[in-house]
Amino acid sequence: MIFFQYLANGLILGGLYACIAAGFSLVWGVLSIINLLHGSFIVLGFYIAFFSYTVLGIHPFLSVITSAIVLGGIGYFVQLGLINRVITRSVLVTLILTFGLELMMNNAMLVSFSADYKKVLLAHPLGIAHLGNVFISLDRAASTVIAFLLILLLWLLLRLTSIGRAIVAVRFDREAAMLMGIDVNRTYAITFALGAAMAGAAGSLLSASFPVAPLSGPLFLSKAFVICVLGGVGSVPGAAVGGLAFGLLESFGAVLFGSEYALTLAFVVLIILLLVRPHGLLGVKGF
Amino acid sequence: MTALLQLKNVSRSFGGVRAIHNVSLTLEPGQIVGLIGPNGAGKSTLVNIITGVHPASSGEILHKGEPIQRLKPFQISARGIARTFQVVQPFPAMTVVENVMAGAMFAAGIASMDDARRVAMEHLAFTGLAAFADRPAEQLTLAYRKRLELAKSLAMNPHILLLDEVNAGLNTTEVEQALELIRAIAARGISIVIIEHLLKVVTGLCSRIIVLHHGELIADDPAADVIRDPRVIEAYLGSRFAERQMVRP
Amino acid sequence: MTRPQLLIFVLVVALLLALPLLGNNYVLRLATITLMYAVLTMAWNVVGGFAGYPLFGIAAFFGLGAYSGAVVQSSGFPIALAWIVAVVIGTAFAVVLGFILLRLRGHAFAIATLVIAEVLRELTNGWTSLTGGGMGLNLPFFGWSPTALAVFFFYVMLGLAAAAFVTTYIVAHNRLGFALNCIRQNEDAANIVGIDTTRYKIIAFTLSGAFAAAAGAVYASWTGYIEPTDVYDVLFSIKPIIMALLGGMGTVFGPIIGAVAFLALDELVWRNFLQLHTGVLGFLIVVLILFLPSGLSAFRISNLWRKAVSA
Numbered sequence: 001m002i003f004f005q006y007l008a009n010g011l012i013l014g015g016l017y018a019c020i021a022a023g024f025s026l027v028w029g030v031l032s033i034i035n036l037l038h039g040s041f042i043v044l045g046f047y048i049a050f051f052s053y054t055v056l057g058i059h060p061f062l063s064v065i066t067s068a069i070v071l072g073g074i075g076y077f078v079q080l081g082l083i084n085r086v087i088t089r090s091v092l093v094t095l096i097l098t099f100g101l102e103l104m105m106n107n108a109m110l111v112s113f114s115a116d117y118k119k120v121l122l123a124h125p126l127g128i129a130h131l132g133n134v135f136i137s138l139d140r141a142a143s144t145v146i147a148f149l150l151i152l153l154l155w156l157l158l159r160l161t162s163i164g165r166a167i168v169a170v171r172f173d174r175e176a177a178m179l180m181g182i183d184v185n186r187t188y189a190i191t192f193a194l195g196a197a198m199a200g201a202a203g204s205l206l207s208a209s210f211p212v213a214p215l216s217g218p219l220f221l222s223k224a225f226v227i228c229v230l231g232g233v234g235s236v237p238g239a240a241v242g243g244l245a246f247g248l249l250e251s252f253g254a255v256l257f258g259s260e261y262a263l264t265l266a267f268v269v270l271i272i273l274l275l276v277r278p279h280g281l282l283g284v285k286g287f
Numbered sequence: 288m289t290a291l292l293q294l295k296n297v298s299r300s301f302g303g304v305r306a307i308h309n310v311s312l313t314l315e316p317g318q319i320v321g322l323i324g325p326n327g328a329g330k331s332t333l334v335n336i337i338t339g340v341h342p343a344s345s346g347e348i349l350h351k352g353e354p355i356q357r358l359k360p361f362q363i364s365a366r367g368i369a370r371t372f373q374v375v376q377p378f379p380a381m382t383v384v385e386n387v388m389a390g391a392m393f394a395a396g397i398a399s400m401d402d403a404r405r406v407a408m409e410h411l412a413f414t415g416l417a418a419f420a421d422r423p424a425e426q427l428t429l430a431y432r433k434r435l436e437l438a439k440s441l442a443m444n445p446h447i448l449l450l451d452e453v454n455a456g457l458n459t460t461e462v463e464q465a466l467e468l469i470r471a472i473a474a475r476g477i478s479i480v481i482i483e484h485l486l487k488v489v490t491g492l493c494s495r496i497i498v499l500h501h502g503e504l505i506a507d508d509p510a511a512d513v514i515r516d517p518r519v520i521e522a523y524l525g526s527r528f529a530e531r532q533m534v535r536p
Numbered sequence: 537m538t539r540p541q542l543l544i545f546v547l548v549v550a551l552l553l554a555l556p557l558l559g560n561n562y563v564l565r566l567a568t569i570t571l572m573y574a575v576l577t578m579a580w581n582v583v584g585g586f587a588g589y590p591l592f593g594i595a596a597f598f599g600l601g602a603y604s605g606a607v608v609q610s611s612g613f614p615i616a617l618a619w620i621v622a623v624v625i626g627t628a629f630a631v632v633l634g635f636i637l638l639r640l641r642g643h644a645f646a647i648a649t650l651v652i653a654e655v656l657r658e659l660t661n662g663w664t665s666l667t668g669g670g671m672g673l674n675l676p677f678f679g680w681s682p683t684a685l686a687v688f689f690f691y692v693m694l695g696l697a698a699a700a701f702v703t704t705y706i707v708a709h710n711r712l713g714f715a716l717n718c719i720r721q722n723e724d725a726a727n728i729v730g731i732d733t734t735r736y737k738i739i740a741f742t743l744s745g746a747f748a749a750a751a752g753a754v755y756a757s758w759t760g761y762i763e764p765t766d767v768y769d770v771l772f773s774i775k776p777i778i779m780a781l782l783g784g785m786g787t788v789f790g791p792i793i794g795a796v797a798f799l800a801l802d803e804l805v806w807r808n809f810l811q812l813h814t815g816v817l818g819f820l821i822v823v824l825i826l827f828l829p830s831g832l833s834a835f836r837i838s839n840l841w842r843k844a845v846s847a
Contacts, residue, residue: 034643085826091642092590092777097825099774103818111811218770222654225647261662267655270648271636338728364730376725378718389718392711394730400711443730 004134010251011244012136015144016206018243020220021227022151022236023198029234030171030191031087036098037078038224039217040105041071041196045203046212047113053120053207060120060207061146067200075196080189087188102217109214117211125208143205148240150201154194155236167191171234219263226266229273290349291316291478292337292368292447297346297356299336306332308502310346314447314480319473321489321510322482324499325522330482331373333499334449338370339363364394369445371436373452373482379425386424386435387411390442407442414438414468430461437468448472450481454488466492490514498522552694556687564686568758570799571693572751573779577791578700579747580776582740585786586713588720589737590642592773593649594748596633596656599767601626601749602756603660606673609757619753626749627742634741638734641723650773657768672763675756689758696754700747701792707743708788716740720786771814778821 024038048070049063058066078101086093126138158164169177170187178184206212223246231242246266253265292314299307307329314320322330335341337348339360348356355363369390378386387407388400397403411417414434419427427435433453440448450469454462466488473479483489489496489510496513498506500522506513513519555567576594583591605622609615637648660667667673680688707713715736718726726733756762775798776791783794801820809816 028643032643034647082822082826090590091646092584092781093825095590095592095643095646096774096777096781096821100818100821100825103814103821105818107812107815107818111815218654222651225651229644258662261658263651264655264658267651270651340724340728359732360727361730361732364728370728372725372728376722376728378721378725380721381717385714389714389726389729389731392714396730398711400714439729 002133004132006251006255007248008131008134008136010248012140012144012247013251014244014247015147016202016209016243017223017227017246017250018151018240019147019198019202019205021224021231021243021246022154022239023195023202024221024224025228025231025233025239026154026167026198026236027192027195028228030167031079031083031188033083033087033094033098034225035192035195036095036102036221037105038195038199039219039221040102040109040214041075041199042203042220043109043212043214043217044074044105045071045200046207047109047118047203048200049204049207050118050120053122059122060204061142063204063207064146064150064201067204068197071200072193072197076189076193078196079192080185083192084185084188106214106217113214115213115215117213117216119209119211120207122208137209140209143209147202147205150198151236151240154198157194158236163187163190167194222263223266226263226270229270290314291351293347293349294337295347295349297333297336297343297348299332299341299344306502307336307343310499310502310504312497312504312507314478316446316478317473317476318495319469319479319481319493321493321496322480322499323484323486323489323496327501328499328522329502330499331451332502334370334451334480334482337363337449338368361393364443365396367444367446368449369394369440369443369447370449371433371440371451371453373455375429375432375436377424377427377432377435377439379423381424382421383416383424383427383435384408384411384420387438387442390439391444394443394445407438410438410442413441413471429456430464433457433465434468437472441472446477448477448479450479452482452484454483454485462488486514549698556690559683561683561686564690566799566803568686568690568693570795571690571697572755573775573799574697574792574795575693575700575747575751576772577776577779577783577795578697578704579744579751581704581780581786581791582707582716583737583744584777585780585790586707586716586720587737587740588716588786589638590646591649591744592646592777593651593653594744594776595768595770595772596649596653597626597630597745597748598752598755598772599653599656599660599764600629601752602762602767603667603673603752604749605753606675606756606762607666609675610673612676615757618757619750622753623746623750626752627746629749630742630745631738633745634738638737638741650770653768653770653773657764660768661764667764670763670765672761672766673756675760675762677757677760685758689754692754693751693758696747696750697792701788703743703747704788704791707740712736712739717786778824781824 020042024035027033027035045067048067049060052058052063052066053060082101083094083097086097122139126142129136129138158168166177166182166187167190169180169182170184174184203212227239227242227246230245231238231240249266249269250262253262257265290313294310294312297307297310298305310333322333324330332341336343339355339358339362343356346356347354350366350368355366378389384404384407387410388403391397391403391406392400395406397406408417408420411420414437416431416434416438419431424432424435437453453469454465457465462485469479469481469492481489481493493510496506496508496510497504498513498516498519505518505522506516508516556564576598580591580594583589601622604625605618608618608621633652637645640648661670663669677685715726715731718729718731719733719736723733752767756767779794779798780791781794782797783792784790805816
């Protein structure tokens with residue numbers, strides 16, 4: 001049945017979306033800032049994978065590692081050097097700052113890479129599998145699996161490592177964490193770095209599946225936002241669930257309304273959620 | 288004659304926690320009632336429910352016979368029920384007089400800003416804050432901020448005033464001054480419910496005391512009787528403590 | 537206002553009214569754009585400055601106004617009607633949206649408004665039969681000379697800016713402004729003190745939407761051709777915020793000062809960086825945020841001006 005095709009498409013999309021949103025959600029939950037650079041981080045991750053493949057022949061899945069490291073580093077220093085100076089100020093100020101940075105980054109990428117949409121064309125794709133009447137692109141499926149593995153890694157990191165627990169502590173109670181001797185500034189920087197790393201990894205993961213251009217940044221950002229709201233801000237498992245839900249929504253929505261209305265559909269769902277649970281959904285940061 | 292304020296079987300749960308359970312009480316005009324209980328007993332929650340900040344999970348609240356449990360805070364304020372906060376809530380960047388004008392303009396419904404200012408200055412004079420009228424509210428010390436809360440509440444033209452720990456953080460002299468002010472307010476005919484920890488304040492001021500414990504009402508009697516009530520003593524620290532705190536008339 | 541203040545004000549207005557006499561279309565055009573941004577910034581200021589709700593999507597109303605006006609005008613109706621329809625639609629949308637979005641605060645509100653603008657852009661892009669979609673919409677115009685057009689739109693925008701200014705002034709000095717001020721500083725206390733915060737927030741939001749839509753409608757008629765990526769550009773949402781920050785948020789004159797300052801900088805500095813235009817703008821934003829937190833008032837210029845003209 002064609003239903004299963006859309007279901008498969010949706011789940012595969014969902015994994016990638018989950019990866020896109022997880023880092024964003026973490027940063028929002030812990031630092032209480034909405035990182036407008038997130039979309040551009042994803043795009044940069046894409047370009048790293050793209051050029052690694054076209055110039056050096058490195059498979060995008062391996063670029064996940066380089067992207068994560070590069071973006072993580074960028075994120076760390078951006079947070080420590082710039083964002084940290086205004087982190088205690090109003091929502092407006094932090095948003096405008098990340099917006100200004102985003103303008104700079106976007107412009108730089110536009111000038112460096114041109115505005116064209118690009119996509120990695122694998123010389124040896126994994127091919128397409130047939131499960132009954134359902135066609136699954138194995139490359140995309142592999143991307144999704146890796147995406148979920150990354151999210152699992154992130155979740156384990158938060159649960160099991162000391163830095164992870166420091167992050168969680170700061171998220172729940174900044175003052176108490178400081179009193180316990182946790183270096184909040186460093187924790188913020190690491191969290192932001194993790195968020196950026198996840199974004200870069202996501203960008204690399206989708207390089208072989210979807211065409212991307214500097215213009216795609218804001219779209220990724222908007223979707224990440226909606227996913228966070230769906231799944232619960234600051235929650236990594238929430239991002240996973242939200243991502244899946246969003247992927248399914250987009251897949252089935254494309255059928256019903258046409259794929260150009262993806263964001264509109266998501267937003268309508270968002271509005272409905274807001275009306276039904278106005279305080280609960282966005283007021284509470286779940287874990 | 289209908290009671291001024293009547294609570295019937297009011298309950299409120301947060302998630303699984305029963306903050307207030309089955310509380311019923313009646314407030315008549317011209318009373319000063321003390322509301323006491325150990326920490327976490329639900330005193331502030333009860334005030335929040337009466338003023339509409341939290342909705343009651345069940346039960347009714349009647350104001351002059353009219354049910355108000357579904358109304359929003361601003362609607363309840365307009366009906367003449369005002370409250371102060373334990374942690375004062377001023378408008379920090381506005382001046383002292385502007386803070387009080389807010390109460391006059393909105394809850395009390397004064398249309399003209401000039402009239403509101405005049406009324407606000409009267410309330411400031413009453414609470415001894417006239418000298419600070421044009422200072423930013425955030426510059427006031429704690430004791431004066433508490434008075435500002437009172438002035439703001441009075442500007443709302445209430446006939447019921449709920450005072451939530453108005454003496455918290457004040458030294459002995461400041462407490463005395465606050466009590467004087469409260470007596471003066473009561474003398475104007477405003478019914479007062481005062482949440483307090485200091486038994487001496489409550490027994491000196493209130494004709495009647497209500498005791499909450501774990502969200503339930505365990506006593507509602509004239510002051511002298513409440514102190515001797517074994518359940519109340521149990522809820523607090525013991526009979527010797529209670530006796531030491533009681534004011535000899 | 538006092539005598540000297542009134543005098544300055546009259547002088548400025550007189551100068552503006554006489555600007556077309558210079559005979560320089562380029563200057564007129566620059567002035568018209570400045571006035572348009574002044575309107576947008578003043579519109580933003582009611583919600584973002586007075587009420588303290590970080591509105592990041594005023595482009596939604598701007599674009600909606602632009603398209604509403606453009607569609608009506610290109611259907612053959614008179615231009616004035618087109619503008620009125622645009623304002624009505626913008627106002628209605630603001631009321632509905634306000635009900636939904638003003639429950640949110642802080643970040644959530646900011647991003648939600650940002651996304652609304654994007655959604656409207658998507659919808660406009662898709663509704664090709666009505667809006668021409670990605671191909672844009674051409675507006676017919678009566679064959680006037682370029683100079684006559686320039687003068688006409690200058691005066692229209694000046695009128696709109698004057699209306700926005702008068703509205704801002706009135707709001708700032710009456711109950712609405714007072715209530716918004718309370719809401720900004722402590723919304724919970726505002727509720728307790730008897731302010732119907734929902735109602736006042738929606739009124740503010742509606743004023744914002746109405747003026748932004750009007751600006752959009754005039755813009756559309758003026759440029760003669762619009763497309764979704766143009767009028768729903770996120771920069772139309774962000775620049776007013778920067779201008780408000782520059783001039784002083786939540787003040788009466790701040791938006792105007794900020795708009796003038798920003799566009800002066802735009803003209804003198806980063807307009808010259810063709811390819812890196814947005815990058816340099818971004819850089820200047822970052823510098824502004826990090827080093828000039830209270831905007832131009834740090835330079836005291838804005839303060840002096842404000843002292844000179846504040847009532």
